[in-house]
Amino acid sequence: MSAHARRRSEGSGDPGRRPGDPGRAGRRTQGERRRATRQALIEAALLRMEAGESFDSISLRSLTRDAGIVPTAFYRHFANMDELGLALVDESFRTLRTMLRRARAEEAGYEQVISASVRPLHRYVLDHREHFAFLVRVRSTGNPLLRHALRIEIRVLTSELATDLTRFPHLCDWSSADLMMIADLLVNAMISTVEAILDAPAEDAEAQEEIATVAEKQLRLIVLGVPNYRSGSSRPPRA
Amino acid sequence: MSAHARRRSEGSGDPGRRPGDPGRAGRRTQGERRRATRQALIEAALLRMEAGESFDSISLRSLTRDAGIVPTAFYRHFANMDELGLALVDESFRTLRTMLRRARAEEAGYEQVISASVRPLHRYVLDHREHFAFLVRVRSTGNPLLRHALRIEIRVLTSELATDLTRFPHLCDWSSADLMMIADLLVNAMISTVEAILDAPAEDAEAQEEIATVAEKQLRLIVLGVPNYRSGSSRPPRA
DNA sequence: TGTACATCAGTGAACGCGCGTTCACTGATGTAC
DNA sequence: TGTACATCAGTGAACGCGCGTTCACTGATGTAC
Numbered sequence: 456m457s458a459h460a461r462r463r464s465e466g467s468g469d470p471g472r473r474p475g476d477p478g479r480a481g482r483r484t485q486g487e488r489r490r491a492t493r494q495a496l497i498e499a500a501l502l503r504m505e506a507g508e509s510f511d512s513i514s515l516r517s518l519t520r521d522a523g524i525v526p527t528a529f530y531r532h533f534a535n536m537d538e539l540g541l542a543l544v545d546e547s548f549r550t551l552r553t554m555l556r557r558a559r560a561e562e563a564g565y566e567q568v569i570s571a572s573v574r575p576l577h578r579y580v581l582d583h584r585e586h587f588a589f590l591v592r593v594r595s596t597g598n599p600l601l602r603h604a605l606r607i608e609i610r611v612l613t614s615e616l617a618t619d620l621t622r623f624p625h626l627c628d629w630s631s632a633d634l635m636m637i638a639d640l641l642v643n644a645m646i647s648t649v650e651a652i653l654d655a656p657a658e659d660a661e662a663q664e665e666i667a668t669v670a671e672k673q674l675r676l677i678v679l680g681v682p683n684y685r686s687g688s689s690r691p692p693r694a
Numbered sequence: 695m696s697a698h699a700r701r702r703s704e705g706s707g708d709p710g711r712r713p714g715d716p717g718r719a720g721r722r723t724q725g726e727r728r729r730a731t732r733q734a735l736i737e738a739a740l741l742r743m744e745a746g747e748s749f750d751s752i753s754l755r756s757l758t759r760d761a762g763i764v765p766t767a768f769y770r771h772f773a774n775m776d777e778l779g780l781a782l783v784d785e786s787f788r789t790l791r792t793m794l795r796r797a798r799a800e801e802a803g804y805e806q807v808i809s810a811s812v813r814p815l816h817r818y819v820l821d822h823r824e825h826f827a828f829l830v831r832v833r834s835t836g837n838p839l840l841r842h843a844l845r846i847e848i849r850v851l852t853s854e855l856a857t858d859l860t861r862f863p864h865l866c867d868w869s870s871a872d873l874m875m876i877a878d879l880l881v882n883a884m885i886s887t888v889e890a891i892l893d894a895p896a897e898d899a900e901a902q903e904e905i906a907t908v909a910e911k912q913l914r915l916i917v918l919g920v921p922n923y924r925s926g927s928s929r930p931p932r933a
Numbered sequence: 934t935g936t937a938c939a940t941c942a943g944t945g946a947a948c949g950c951g952c953g954t955t956c957a958c959t960g961a962t963g964t965a966c
Numbered sequence: 967t968g969t970a971c972a973t974c975a976g977t978g979a980a981c982g983c984g985c986g987t988t989c990a991c992t993g994a995t996g997t998a999c
Contacts, residue, residue, distance in 0.1 A: 484962080484963090485961085485962050485963070485973090485974075485975075488962095488975075489974090489975065492975075492976090507836055507838060507841075508750075508836045509748050509750045509751075509834065509835060509836035511747075511748045511750055511751040511836075512748075512750040512751060512836050514951075514952060514953085515952080515953065515954095516951070516952065516953080517951095517952095524975085524976065524977090525976065525977055525978070526952090526953080526954085527954080527955085527956090527976080527977075527978080528975065528976045528977075529953095530954085531974080531975055531976070532975090535953090536953095591834065592834045593834075594834060595748065595830065595831045595832075595833060595834035595835075596748060596834075597746055597747045597748035597750075597751050599746060602746075606893075633911065635908075636908050636911050636912060636915075637912075637915060639886075639908065639912070640883060640912045640915065640916075643882060643883060643886040644879060644882060644883070646886075647878075647882040647885075654845075669874075669875050669878065672872065672875050673875060673876075673878070673879045675919075675923070676875075676876060676879065676916065676919045676920070676923050677879075677915065677916060677919060678919070679918075679919030679920075679922045679923055680914075680915040680916060680917070680918030680919035680920075680922075681915070681918075681919075683918045683919075683922075684914070684915055684918055723995080723996085724940090724941075724942075724994085724995050724996070727942075727995095728941090728942065731942075731943085753984075753985060753986085754985080754986065754987095755984070755985065755986080756984095763942085763943065763944090764943065764944055764945070765985090765986080765987085766943080766944075766945080766987080766988085766989090767942065767943045767944075768986095769987085770941080770942055770943070771942090774986090775986095
């Protein structure tokens with residue numbers, strides 16, 4: 456489908472229409488169309504990664520084909536594939552942060568946090584499959600720029616979690632090194648869980664239920680060790 | 695360097711000579727050369743992945759270039775890149791299993807196992823960088839065949855670990871589902887540790903030391919929870 | 934030990950293909966008067 | 967409101983390149999006698 460054909464069919468029930476599309480106006484401003492095309496490129500990339508392709512093996516031409524534009528038009532939106540990749544990191548992390556903000560809003564003890572978090576998070580991952588699939592897949596991409604951007608973002612999340620953990624009994628006395636240690640453990644356990652969620656068929660309710668149950672148990676097991684753990688120092692290392 | 699030049703330089707201190715190469719014989723049997731070429735292809739692939747390339751983006755031609763043969767000679771050894779990928783999984787898992795066999799040989803309680811295992815394993819990962827780099831990188835490859843082969847192997851390792859864990863106090867009474875739960879947690883923690891080891895510069899002793907210390911603490915924290923954990927059932931689920 | 938033939942790892946030319954990127958362009962949208 | 971011009975998303979031809987794979991081949995190694 457050419458961009459011309461695409462434009463002609465707008466507002467007439469085109470199933471590919473995006474949510475924010477006014478549609479019935481029949482005509483959109485240049486800025487609106489520009490944003491829509493850019494988003495079409497981003498979504499084409501997410502879709503391909505969700506389907507199993509690695510970022511490195513996605514070609515610029517395949518994305519423009521999916522988005523219904525000519526290859527050269529790609530450059531109206533991104534200087535190269537790296538830049539598009541960073542946009543994907545941005546968009547996917549925005550989704551992830553929204554999820555974490557909600558989880559953080561809960562005020563509760565260990566047990567309540569775990570049981571109140573895991574199920575909603577599980578649901579959220581399935582509802583935003585494409586973003587989470589991108590995040591776990593791109594961790595091992597061959598692209599150094601993307602890999603680095605992702606590592607940085609994950610380290611920031613881990614630090615934020617470490618800070619959050621000081622709200623809890625026992626943990627409030629831990630050294631910051633040990634808080635990072637446990638935050639890292641929790642983050643990695645959750646990443647593995649996300650991988651499992653995406654790996655199992657979304658419609659296999661039993662398998663999905665099992666994954667959520669195991670994730671809960673794993674988190675519970677980790678926090679059970681907390682009261683018995685003797686943190687290396689109760690003050691920040693260099694204070 | 696062409697295969698001809700390569701062959702001519704053999705036995706004369708060629709730095710690329712493989713360990714098992716008789717060398718001074720000056721001539722090798724057809725079978726020996728065949729095996730050497732095959733290995734050269736495998737090592738070229740491992741080297742490229744260690745350097746950061748993803749499996750999907752490695753071309754057949756680049757490997758034959760590295761191995762010093764003509765592209766078409768590739769087919770004397772592998773039907774396609776998939777088959778070479780499976781050979782890499784094989785070889786890398788052989789290395790991993792050797793490591794695990796050694797670790798298992800230790801007889802001890804929780805604490806002793808942890809401190810006696812983490813450092814040697816850390817050393818071992820650095821000594822077999824290329825195999826471990828392949829294993830962690832290929833987890834997210836776009837190649838479904840490879841990804842599946844790897845998942846299977848990891849699941850087997852997790853099961854074996856679950857069985858091993860019954861040697862320990864408390865754990866011997868756990869249900870098999872809960873044993874898999876903790877084995878999975880331990881395996882994922884170790885995979886994350888391996889990623890960290892490979893991610894930090896090997897010559898940065900301080901960073902490497904820090905990674906080993908954190909890994910020890912994480913394992914210790916997990917096992918500290920064990921005595922307090924009430925396993926769902928003390929018998930296999932369906933018995 | 935010597936000869937004749939089979940095997941087979943590696944060769945090299947050739948192919949068609951999809952790729953990223955260049956360039957000059959078109960024509961609809963936006964803006965200044 | 968109408969006109970003249972500027973902007974700019976998208977076009978389409980063209981390029982050189984590395985890719986996987988085919989094919990008939992070469993010449994050293996291996997084997998049967």
